[in-house]
Amino acid sequence: MTEKLIHQNIAEIRERIARACERSGRSPSEIQILAATKTRSVEEILIAAEAGIAFVGENTVQEAKTKFSQLSASLEKHLIGHLQTNKVKPALELFDLIQSVDSLKLAQEIEKRAAQANKMVPVLIEVNVGGEASKFGIVPQETRALVEQITPLSHVHIQGLMAVAPYASLEEVRSHFRRMRELFELLRELANVEMKWLSMGMSHDYEVAIKEGANLVRLGTAIFGLRG
Numbered sequence: 413m414t415e416k417l418i419h420q421n422i423a424e425i426r427e428r429i430a431r432a433c434e435r436s437g438r439s440p441s442e443i444q445i446l447a448a449t450k451t452r453s454v455e456e457i458l459i460a461a462e463a464g465i466a467f468v469g470e471n472t473v474q475e476a477k478t479k480f481s482q483l484s485a486s487l488e489k490h491l492i493g494h495l496q497t498n499k500v501k502p503a504l505e506l507f508d509l510i511q512s513v514d515s516l517k518l519a520q521e522i523e524k525r526a527a528q529a530n531k532m533v534p535v536l537i538e539v540n541v542g543g544e545a546s547k548f549g550i551v552p553q554e555t556r557a558l559v560e561q562i563t564p565l566s567h568v569h570i571q572g573l574m575a576v577a578p579y580a581s582l583e584e585v586r587s588h589f590r591r592m593r594e595l596f597e598l599l600r601e602l603a604n605v606e607m608k609w610l611s612m613g614m615s616h617d618y619e620v621a622i623k624e625g626a627n628l629v630r631l632g633t634a635i636f637g638l639r640g
């Protein structure tokens with residue numbers, strides 16, 4: 413996509429976010445845009461960064477490895493795709509935050525590798541809010557128990573929740589986002605849990621997500637156009 417189009421897309425997204433915020437009594441300054449950059453070139457990502465996008469998300473360790481060395485260290489880099497335990501070590505070297513933690517086993521592997529590297533790893537818990545068999549994530553009913561199991565790990569720092577809503581009508585999607593918000597508020601009350609990020613909303617549903625409380629939206633198509 414051309415530089416001009418990416419800039420225009422981002423300007424339009426900012427306007428739509430401002431409108432969604434206005435309608436729900438929120439401030440656009442609360443909302444962080446993450447560019448979902450799978451299949452996008454380094455050139456495209458650099459254009460988005462130049463337009464003020466400060467967060468990028470990749471789905472795989474492999475793709476991050478080929479691109480991140482060419483990106484500024486000041487961009488905040490998130491893993492938004494599924495992470496296998498055997499990729500945790502390189503993932504911790506590449507990413508600033510892992511949005512896709514959905515099992516104790518994965519959290520324990522992150523703990524082990526983070527302890528070895530002497531670092532603290534911010535993570536989000538991925539919730540399979542629609543309970544879909546085809547999706548990763550912990551189901552809503554089990555999220556609290558998982559959070560309570562992970563909280564004692566001293567090198568893993570839970571900072572919120574991430575969800576991919578089912579592909580459905582915006583009304584149904586809204587009910588899933590609402591459930592996520594309720595879970596977010598509930599978990600916020602637990603001791604030693606920081607709920608900073610509610611990561612939900614993609615190109616087709618981010619306005620609904622914002623109205624329901626998202627503060628981190630993950631946008632691919634809306635920024636860069638259709639994936640080739």
Ligand SMILES: *Cc1c(COP(=O)(O)O)cnc(C)c1O
Nearest residue numbers: 448492614615630631632633634
């Ligand atoms: C690809 C992807 C996105 C962005 O999807 P778009 O529909 O292109 O905005 C967001 N989150 C995750 C986890 C993704 O894999």
